[in-house]
Amino acid sequence: MSEAMAMVGLFWIAQGDVYVGAKPSGLSPGVRLTPDGVTALGDGGSGLHLWEDVHGLTVTDVPLRSLMRQVGAVKDLALGTVANLALPGSGGPVEEAPAMMTVRVTSSGVDHDLSAYVAAANGYASTEVELSQALLSRLTEGAATMATTLAAMSEWGRTAEAGTPRRQERERLLREWAA
Incomplete structure (x- = not known):
């Protein structure tokens, strides 16, 4: 059975895990x-930043969706398809690594910049x-707020069956979780 996962805003929710x-x-x-x-996960990750010490949480370097970004993705797909048809043994175009975002965690007056891959191919x-x-800002307002908010996100991830919801539903969920 495959793992249920969905993207809601900047968050990737897989079962009960929130990224x-x-x-x-x-x-x-x-x-x-x-x-x-x-x-922080992966090679070079700097470990755990406890909520009680976290006073700020933001994401920078977020690619925004734009018409040009979507046209570029379609163009790359078309060129890859043509290359595969013209040169069947070529293995296709070389894939670029996904873009990176910076998750800035402020704890004890110090900023820690963590890296995460962008999940939305078109921004x-x-x-x-x-x-x-x-x-993200709401998560830093205190233990009760953080626990309630993360629990709601995790519960939604465990019960979501259809994968990533449509834009209106994603926005509704984000508003609900931030309230």
Whole structure:
């Protein structure tokens, strides 16, 4: 049985696990939000930042969805298809690594920059980015708020069956979780 996962704003929710950006695999960098704190994953990760010490949580370098970004993705797909048809043994175009975002964790007056892969190939919708940033800020408001919010996100991830919901539903979820 495959793992149920969905993207809601800047968050990747797989079963009950909540990540900022894409869920990492192997030694790939990533950021997981747990009831204990913000965890840097992968090679070079700097461990756990406990919620009680976290006073700020933001994401920078977020690629925004744009018409040009979508046209570029379609163009790359078309060129790859043509290359595969013209040169069947070529193995296709060389894939670029996904873009990276920076998750900035402020704890004890010090900023820690963690890396996470972008999960949205064509970038993120600006409304979802704004709502996600508000939600991240809300997580730093205290233990009760953080626990309730993460529990709601995790519960949704465990019960979501259809994968990534449509834009309106994603925005509704982000607003609900940030309230």
